[in-house]
Amino acid sequence: MSKAEIRFDGQVYEMPVFEGTENEKAIEIKTLRSVSGLVTLDPGYKNTGATTSAITFLDGEKGILRYRGYPIEQLAEKSTFLEVAYLLIYGDLPSKQKYEEFTQNIREHTLVHEDFKTILDGFPSAAHPMGVLSSMVTALTAFYPEALDPNRSWESVDMGIIRMMAKLPTFAAWAHKNAKGHPVIYPDNRLDYCSNFLKMMFALPSEDYEADPVVSAALEKLLILHADHEQNCSTSTVRIVGSSQASLASSISAGISALWGPLHGGANQAVIEMLEAIKNDGGDTKKYLNKAKDKDDTFRLMGFGHRVYKNFDPRAKIIKKAADSVLLKLGVNDPILEIAKGLEEAALEDPYFVEKKLYPNVDFYSGIIYRALGIPTNMFTVMFALGRLPGWIAQWKEMRENNEPIGRPRQIYTGANERDYVDVNAR
Numbered sequence: 001m002s003k004a005e006i007r008f009d010g011q012v013y014e015m016p017v018f019e020g021t022e023n024e025k026a027i028e029i030k031t032l033r034s035v036s037g038l039v040t041l042d043p044g045y046k047n048t049g050a051t052t053s054a055i056t057f058l059d060g061e062k063g064i065l066r067y068r069g070y071p072i073e074q075l076a077e078k079s080t081f082l083e084v085a086y087l088l089i090y091g092d093l094p095s096k097q098k099y100e101e102f103t104q105n106i107r108e109h110t111l112v113h114e115d116f117k118t119i120l121d122g123f124p125s126a127a128h129p130m131g132v133l134s135s136m137v138t139a140l141t142a143f144y145p146e147a148l149d150p151n152r153s154w155e156s157v158d159m160g161i162i163r164m165m166a167k168l169p170t171f172a173a174w175a176h177k178n179a180k181g182h183p184v185i186y187p188d189n190r191l192d193y194c195s196n197f198l199k200m201m202f203a204l205p206s207e208d209y210e211a212d213p214v215v216s217a218a219l220e221k222l223l224i225l226h227a228d229h230e231q232n233c234s235t236s237t238v239r240i241v242g243s244s245q246a247s248l249a250s251s252i253s254a255g256i257s258a259l260w261g262p263l264h265g266g267a268n269q270a271v272i273e274m275l276e277a278i279k280n281d282g283g284d285t286k287k288y289l290n291k292a293k294d295k296d297d298t299f300r301l302m303g304f305g306h307r308v309y310k311n312f313d314p315r316a317k318i319i320k321k322a323a324d325s326v327l328l329k330l331g332v333n334d335p336i337l338e339i340a341k342g343l344e345e346a347a348l349e350d351p352y353f354v355e356k357k358l359y360p361n362v363d364f365y366s367g368i369i370y371r372a373l374g375i376p377t378n379m380f381t382v383m384f385a386l387g388r389l390p391g392w393i394a395q396w397k398e399m400r401e402n403n404e405p406i407g408r409p410r411q412i413y414t415g416a417n418e419r420d421y422v423d424v425n426a427r
């Protein structure tokens with residue numbers, strides 16, 4: 001193992017350099033504070049590895065993304081969302097028998113306790129579906145208290161994983177029905193994962209509903225593309241909440257809340273709102289590019305830029321292609337797709353975006369497809385959560401299997417030095 005030297009205050013401290021299977025290297029600083037009294041400082045963890053992981057590899061410079069070694073392009077083209085979920089969670093592509101067991105188990109657990117409708121009824125229609133989703137997930141702990149035991153068997157954890165994978169689509173669709181003020185639609189175990197979700201989303205009690213295979217296939221691809229993305233904000237949240245031995249449901253609920261932010265998963269909703277604003281403002285993309293470059297303007301080009309990708313986000317490439325074909329197949333002509341393409345073209349020629357290596361990310365085109373599928377804007381981040389669920393589960397499981405310590409970062413204090421209390425009458 002190679003070493004790094006840290007020179008400080010006349011001392012030299014040797015630290016081992018850890019190398020991963022894709023030749024990434026990290027200075028292991030586990031002993032840094034004990035030998036030198038130093039800690040590192042890295043707001044946003046831009047240069048800090050929180051863990052080692054065998055789940056997802058991405059190379060931001062080369063635009064590479066692989067789940068358990070399989071390129072995202074191949075999985076998006078050839079696999080199914082539940083097969084990718086199994087791959088992420090259990091480490092390998094399942095045998096035919098294992099796959100059938102896994103999918104059948106999920107089908108048989110999509111129904112939720114009737115009392116969840118009482119919880120749902122407590123939310124006004126104006127409630128954002130992401131808030132409903134994270135609340136319903138936390139409420140699972142009330143119905144399956146055995147899942148609170150951090151020392152439960154791995155068989156019991158697997159049951160919890162099946163329940164989470166099976167019930168999240170039901171919660172998501174019910175959150176949508178609550179926002180519409182419509183009665184909920186119960187899961188139909190005769191259907192595959194995506195068709196069942198679409199039926200719960202769009203069916204009405206008075207009519208038969210059959211999901212359009214084009215819509216179902218597009219949804220399958222989008223869910224695969226969102227399934228995991230190594231140590232992003234929401235996944236790091238799931239890991240650190242889980243590191244306190246909090247339950248899977250509590251950790252996933254926290255991940256949903258972290259994903260909600262407009263800088264993270266909330267960006268797909270913010271992109272559509274931005275494109276709508278540009279359209280309503282006469283389609284003046286130049287004006288919005290200038291706003292995004294203006295230091296005094298808080299406006300950002302939503303769906304652009306990425307902490308890791310300093311090249312094209314491979315997912316954005318696939319989604320952009322899919323957007324064209326899905327809208328064509330569905331006969332949808334959405335003017336904001338052209339605005340998005342015009343914005344992308346202008347940004348990729350603009351020195352500001354080129355110098356800062358700001359490219360379209362996964363959120364830039366995904367909302368256009370969701371819209372074409374009939375999914376309302378306030379449900380876009382819920383769709384992201386549906387897709388990211390197997391990644392969150394896989395990362396939580398890996399952290400627990402590796403017995404990782406509770407996450408507790410250090411800080412550097414910059415507040416007042418010691419001072420004595422002064423009575424209020426003397427202040």
Ligand code: SDX
Binds near residue numbers: 232262264265299
């Ligand atoms: C996701 O991490 C993941 O893997 C996340 C994700 C996943 O799958 O889990 O890929 C999903 O969250 C995608 C990102 C979705 N968010 C957005 O589209 C929101 C818009 N983009 C950003 O706000 C920003 O690019 C981030 C949050 C994505 C990344 O921010 P960083 O890495 O902290 O970079 P930064 O904010 O420090 O920006 C670096 C520079 C800054 O300028 P300077 O201070 O150096 O002068 O680039 C500028 C920023 O002002 N910049 C932008 C910009 N993004 C960055 N300027 C205009 N528009 C933008 N979108």
